[in-house]
Amino acid sequence: MTDLYSRHRQVLPDWLALYYDEPIEITHGEGRHVWDSAGNKYLDFFGGILTTMTAHALPEVTKALGEQAGRIIHSSTLYLNRPMVELAERIAQLSGIPDARVFFTTSGTEANDTALLLATAYRRSNTILAMRNSYHGRSFSTVGITGNRSWSPTSLSPLQTLYVHGGVRTRGPFAELDDRAFIAACVADLKDILGHTRPPAALIAEPVQGVGGFTSPPDGLYAAFREVLKEHGILWIADEVQTGWGRTGEHFWGWQAHAQGGPPDIVTFAKGIGNGTSVGGVIARAEIMNCLDANSISTFGGTQVTMAAGLANLAYLLEHDLQGNARRVGGMLIERLRTVAAQLPGVREVRGRGLMIGVELVRPGTDEADPRSASAVLETAREGGLLIGKGGGHNTSALRIAPPLSLTVAEAEEGAAILERALRSAY
Structure with a gap:
């Protein structure tokens, strides 16, 4: 991957952002999961920036x-x-x-x-x-x-x-x-x-x-x-x-x-x-x-x-009423994350609708954005097998969670558990 990253830097713009200290190459996917070139499997909670809406490699598509x-x-x-x-x-x-x-x-x-x-x-x-x-x-x-x-x-x-x-x-x-x-x-x-x-x-x-x-x-x-x-x-x-x-x-x-x-x-x-x-x-x-x-x-x-x-x-x-699934599974996931957030001083807010969920991070004891911890949580979640995104206003300190709309309850629980561990490691 170091070779591909080096080649990327040689021919593509500096302002073309990449996630992670060691960027990954996603080679294939199925359902709500993707794999990188090193063979690591990830639960995908970002869907190519909300683009893989139903599932990876959906047979009908x-x-x-x-x-x-x-x-x-x-x-x-x-x-x-x-x-x-x-x-x-x-x-x-x-x-x-x-x-x-x-x-x-x-x-x-x-x-x-x-x-x-x-x-x-x-x-x-x-x-x-x-x-x-x-x-x-x-x-x-x-x-x-x-x-x-x-x-x-x-x-x-x-x-x-x-x-x-x-x-x-x-x-x-x-x-x-x-x-x-x-x-x-x-x-x-x-x-x-x-x-x-x-x-x-x-x-x-x-x-x-x-x-x-x-x-x-x-x-x-x-x-x-x-x-x-x-x-x-x-x-x-x-x-x-x-x-x-x-x-x-x-x-x-x-x-x-x-x-x-x-x-x-x-x-x-x-x-x-x-x-x-x-x-x-x-x-x-x-x-x-x-x-x-x-x-x-x-x-x-x-x-x-x-x-x-x-x-x-x-x-x-x-x-397949994926809108209804987004409402049911997303509602459960939001409540699960809010329960975790209530125990962590660095989580200012868990917000969202359906399977479009934001977790805003701040420096504990303040209302100031905490982009460093957001980046750390992103890294730790990836190490645990979960891909999420980032966003935010004055500083990029909100985690963005937007899985394919076919996400199952079991997958939502799995992703929430990985994210909880990543958040606890930061705070």
Whole structure:
């Protein structure tokens, strides 16, 4: 592995982050487990950054991929594409957006980039409202609306971005308020911003902030925002790249926790729908999607082989009620981790919904982020046979837990036990 790491450093960017003091090469997987090149087996609680949504090497998906690859892999959007139409039909129906249109991309970054293009063209404004602590991708436009310093390498942007309070419930100036007062204060903040600027094109928001450490506002915040936005004709973009497809357990889409007033104007998605293949996309009302007055195509978005994977994966997810499994097993896992956290002075909070769980670490006796201990727990968990992720706002001090949605109760218990030992070793 040292040789591969050396080769990696020679030809890839320094800013391309790798986990672990001694990075690992994952060579294969099955179900909720993966193996590295040294033969070590791991329980996977991160799923390729929430991307392996159902399971590794899911037979239904690998079969669909193979069969489609044997016919044709790619032709571009210049030709009719049956798998793309079929998946778009299913997604449009599931979206809750009336008269929905779907455009496929290859990633969440590209999906959000497209949503910004649509919103700014439709509204003829380059001003965007975004949430503090947010993350929306790594393209030039999406880092410009990312409210997380660790993931936004430049202040240059084609957009004017205004950041709104509300994405983090337990930190910031409104943290001590109850839910009702918290929402009211965030709405007042939004109204104040709108009183000082020309009308923005859209508010883009993750229902649960992914890279930000799986933080979320009280249910109903974005519904309250929506009422204000409607008064000004401002669009609502729900970034469902990490929250979509039932991961939160309670709902199929994260925005449904804020459903009063109807669905968003635009929804972006990616990650889990392809179960590891490169599928992203945008859902919008027809009048918004069709507002562009120039030609456009996508060379690789919606390619046949990834659409076949998406169709098979979505069918499996729905037929096996993985949303319900995320709710049941995720709820049990959250309570198990909260029991552990109550005994450890360095665990500030265990939060999340379904199989999207954050464990925030702080220096004992303080409210200060503890990124060093977060890194140590990540290392110790790997040594114990568990892969997890990291995230967070001011400092990367939140552990991110997001296993495939087919996780069993026994696997959840096993992972929780490994994580408990890792946390106890740090505190």
